[in-house]
Amino acid sequence: MPKRPTLLWKLYPSYLVVALLSFCLMAWHVSSQLADYCNDRAVNDLKTQALLVEKLVGERFFKDSSSQIDTMLKEMGSKISSRITVALASGAVLGDSQMNAARMDSLKGRPEIKEAMEGRVGISTRMSLTMDARMIFVAVPVKRGDAVTGIVRAALPSASSDALLWTNDPLFWVILFFLPGICCFYWSRRLSCAIGEFRAAARKFSEIDLGYRVDERGTSEFSELTDAMNTMAAELNFRLSTVTRQRNELEAVLSGMMEAVMVVDTDERIVRINRAAEQLFRIQQDRVKGKTIQEAIRHTDLHRFVTGALVCADPLEGDIVIIGDPDIFLQARGATLRDDQGRVTSALIVLNDVTRLKTLEMIRRDFVANVSHELKTPITSIKGFLETLKEGAIKDPENAERFLDISIRHTDRLNAIIEDLLSLSRIERDAERGEVALESRPVNEVLDAVAKACGEKARGKTINLEFRVKDGIVADINPTLLEQALVNLVDNAVKYSEPGKTVVVTAEDHPGEVVIKVKDQGCGISKDHITRIFERFYRVDKARSRKVGGTGLGLAIVKHIVHAHGGRILVESSPAKGSVFSIHLPSGQKTDAT
Ligand code: ADP
Numbered sequence: 276m277p278k279r280p281t282l283l284w285k286l287y288p289s290y291l292v293v294a295l296l297s298f299c300l301m302a303w304h305v306s307s308q309l310a311d312y313c314n315d316r317a318v319n320d321l322k323t324q325a326l327l328v329e330k331l332v333g334e335r336f337f338k339d340s341s342s343q344i345d346t347m348l349k350e351m352g353s354k355i356s357s358r359i360t361v362a363l364a365s366g367a368v369l370g371d372s373q374m375n376a377a378r379m380d381s382l383k384g385r386p387e388i389k390e391a392m393e394g395r396v397g398i399s400t401r402m403s404l405t406m407d408a409r410m411i412f413v414a415v416p417v418k419r420g421d422a423v424t425g426i427v428r429a430a431l432p433s434a435s436s437d438a439l440l441w442t443n444d445p446l447f448w449v450i451l452f453f454l455p456g457i458c459c460f461y462w463s464r465r466l467s468c469a470i471g472e473f474r475a476a477a478r479k480f481s482e483i484d485l486g487y488r489v490d491e492r493g494t495s496e497f498s499e500l501t502d503a504m505n506t507m508a509a510e511l512n513f514r515l516s517t518v519t520r521q522r523n524e525l526e527a528v529l530s531g532m533m534e535a536v537m538v539v540d541t542d543e544r545i546v547r548i549n550r551a552a553e554q555l556f557r558i559q560q561d562r563v564k565g566k567t568i569q570e571a572i573r574h575t576d577l578h579r580f581v582t583g584a585l586v587c588a589d590p591l592e593g594d595i596v597i598i599g600d601p602d603i604f605l606q607a608r609g610a611t612l613r614d615d616q617g618r619v620t621s622a623l624i625v626l627n628d629v630t631r632l633k634t635l636e637m638i639r640r641d642f643v644a645n646v647s648h649e650l651k652t653p654i655t656s657i658k659g660f661l662e663t664l665k666e667g668a669i670k671d672p673e674n675a676e677r678f679l680d681i682s683i684r685h686t687d688r689l690n691a692i693i694e695d696l697l698s699l700s701r702i703e704r705d706a707e708r709g710e711v712a713l714e715s716r717p718v719n720e721v722l723d724a725v726a727k728a729c730g731e732k733a734r735g736k737t738i739n740l741e742f743r744v745k746d747g748i749v750a751d752i753n754p755t756l757l758e759q760a761l762v763n764l765v766d767n768a769v770k771y772s773e774p775g776k777t778v779v780v781t782a783e784d785h786p787g788e789v790v791i792k793v794k795d796q797g798c799g800i801s802k803d804h805i806t807r808i809f810e811r812f813y814r815v816d817k818a819r820s821r822k823v824g825g826t827g828l829g830l831a832i833v834k835h836i837v838h839a840h841g842g843r844i845l846v847e848s849s850p851a852k853g854s855v856f857s858i859h860l861p862s863g864q865k866t867d868a869t
Contacts (some may be wrong), residue, residue: 282470286463294455302451314411314433318398321357321413321429325396328359329417329427332370345370358406358430364392364423374405382426387414391426394418400433409433469497476504485512535605535626538612539581543568546621555603555626577607584609584622595626604633645812649692649827653685688824695828699811699835702756706839713751713840718782718789719744724758725780729765738769739777748782750789750860752840760836763829764793764856770823772797772853784862788842792857799850808846809834833858 328351332344348359352372359372366383368376382388390397391414403410410430417425472489479487485508489501529536535552539545545563553559556572563571568581576595584591590610597603606627611619660678669675705711722744733740761780768778776796783790800808804815812827814820820827833856837844840860848854 281467283463283467286466287459290459290463291456294459295451298451298455310433314400317411317431317433318413321411321431322396322415324355324357324359325413325415325427325429328361328429329415332361332417332427345376348372356431358410360426360428360430362388362426362428364425369425379405382428385412385414387412387428388426390414391416391428392423394421394423397428403430406430406432473500473504476508480504480508480511483515485509485515533628535628537568537624537626538621539568539585539624540621541585541619543578543581543585545571552626555597555605555628580607580609581622581624584624585611585619587611601630603628604630642811645827646692646696649812650689653689653692656685657682657689688821688826691824692826692828695826695832698759699828699832702832702835702839706835711753711756711839713753715749715751716754718748718750718752718791719746721752721754721757721761722780722782722791724754725761725765728758728762729769732766733769733778736769736772737774738772739775740765740769741777741779742781743779744782745784748784748789748862750840750862752860753836756836756839760833760858761791761793763833764858767825767829768793768795768797768854768856770825771795771819776853787862789860789862790857791860792855794853794855796853799852799854800846800848801850805846805848809844 328348332347344361348361348370349372351359355372357372358374360374360376360379360382361369361371362382363369366381366385366388368379368382370376371379385399386401387397387399390399394416397412397414399412399414400409401412402408403412409432411433412428412430414426414428416423417427476487476489479485487508489504491498491501529547529549530551532549532551535549535555537545537548537552544565544567547564548558548560556574558571569578572578574595574597576593580591580593580595583593587609588611590608592609593607595605595607597605606629608625608627610623612621612623614620660682664675664678668678702711722742726740726742730740765778765780772778772795778796779792779794781790781792781794783792800815804813807813808815809830811831814825814827834844837858837860842858842860845857845859846854847857
């Protein structure tokens with residue numbers, strides 16, 4: 276781009292030309308006015324002088340004493356600056372204050388002389404051949420009676436010829452160029468600086484430096500412009516900060532949202548996505564912004580949904596599944612965004628991760644199926660035996676008693692399952708409501724109760740049950756629930772151990788937690804099952820569990836109780852060697868109690 280001249284160099288020459296022209300015109304006008312004034316004064320002076328001389332020479336004039344007149348005029352001429360000439364009516368010069376009268380031509384043809392000859396005061400401004408200068412001549416008639424007998428003429432160099440003399444003075448030219456030059460430069464610069472300041476302000480505003488303010492200027496136009504620009508900047512600043520605040524709020528809302536949000540334009544190009552969407556699709560906004568949804572995310576169902584959302588007038592809903600490990604279930608909602616003229620500009624897609632809900636729903640369905648199945652087995656058996664009895668077996672006392680024993684066993688099993696289910700739902704409900712009352716109590720008390728509850732069963736199976744507990748271990752516990760959990764663990768340890776084996780229960784005080792372990796030398800659990808044994812109704816060996824009277828709910832109850840205590844449960848096990856179940860509880864205060 277060619278460099279444009281600055282305002283200063285545009286303004287300055289034109290200002291200078293105008294100023295010089297004005298200055299010259301003014302100088303010329305003043306000079307001519309001055310010259311006119313001087314000439315008028317000179318005419319008056321000359322007239323007075325001529326009249327005075329006429330009076331002085333009057334009598335001599337008529338006595339024809341021309342030599343006296345010339346002498347007198349020469350004398351006078353040495354004292355005054357004007358030239359006085361006395362001539363006869365014929366034009367012959369009698370005397371002259373500055374020139375040799377004898378050598379002078381007749382004055383007859385001179386305009387002022389002609390006029391004076393007619394009895395009036397003759398005035399003429401013209402070049403004097405004798406003086407070689409422009410002169411003002413004033414001639415008065417010398418009368419005897421009515422007849423003009425002579426002329427007295429006074430002359431001075433004309434002021435108009437001197438009017439432009441001052442142009443010869445170098446000072447004039449210095450002043451002529453220097454003064455307007457300086458003044459024009461000053462004013463051009465002032466204007467250019469003022470405009471420059473507005474330009475700088477406009478540039479600052481365009482760079483979003485809206486705190487910048489233009490300084491107040493003298494003239495009303497500049498002052499108004501300054502006010503307007505400063506007000507505009509303040510208004511822009513306010514609006515920008517409002518927009519920024521709203522954008523930050525929107526950013527915060529979007530990034531704080533659990534739902535994945537994305538905005539796509541009508542070409543299905545990504546305009547923005549939030550953090551949840553970045554995490555969900557493992558993409559980054561910076562990289563996918565401006566790309567089509569097909570380029571950025573490989574998911575046909577999502578592409579179809581986005582296309583549908585852009586063309587659908589009403590909000591669109593749908594389900595999308597991202598196949599993976601694990602599968603992610605999304606509930607999608609899409610709506611179009613429009614501009615102020617109602618044209619569709621983009622679509623807002625909100626994806627809600629409902630995987631947890633789906634999982635919970637699945638767990639609930641499985642649970643209902645499991646419960647039904649668990650209840651159905653004993654009920655079917657009981658019904659079968661009762662029908663057999665009714666059909667005649669009741670009359671066979673030996674079989675009848677056996678059938679009744681089996682039915683009672685199944686009823687006990689039903690009862691156990693229902694008891695466990697009830698206790699599980701009670702613990703869950705209390706834990707959810709925060710109604711599990713914890714108190715700082717010695718763990719020993721609970722273990723004593725467990726020893727009493729499980730001792731008989733262990734002895735019945737010749738299992739050696741040992742408790743190795745240090746005194747004074749205290750934890751925040753619900754003694755009844757913790758006892759129930761430990762009874763379940765010890766009961767399992769006894770159930771799944773062969774006679775003659777040992778089950779050891781230990782309690783240790785670790786920094787920040789109390790660890791209670793139930794260790795057996797039983798059948799152990801393989802790795803594949805360990806992750807699932809805390810699920811409801813999950814059993815490694817269903818037949819064995821049923822045989823030993825298990826409901827499949829014991830460990831689920833233990834897990835919920837431990838969680839209600841704010842603790843965790845861990846399992847270490849190896850098949851055929853045994854298992855260790857450890858309950859880690861947050862430790863309470865130590866007491867002296869044992
Ligand atoms: P159950 O009433 O069947 O014992 P649990 O929930 O108490 O149900 O246990 C779930 C499953 O975990 C059991 O069926 C069993 O297979 C396994 N299990 C639990 N405790 C032990 C243990 N100490 N040794 C070996 N297997 C165990």
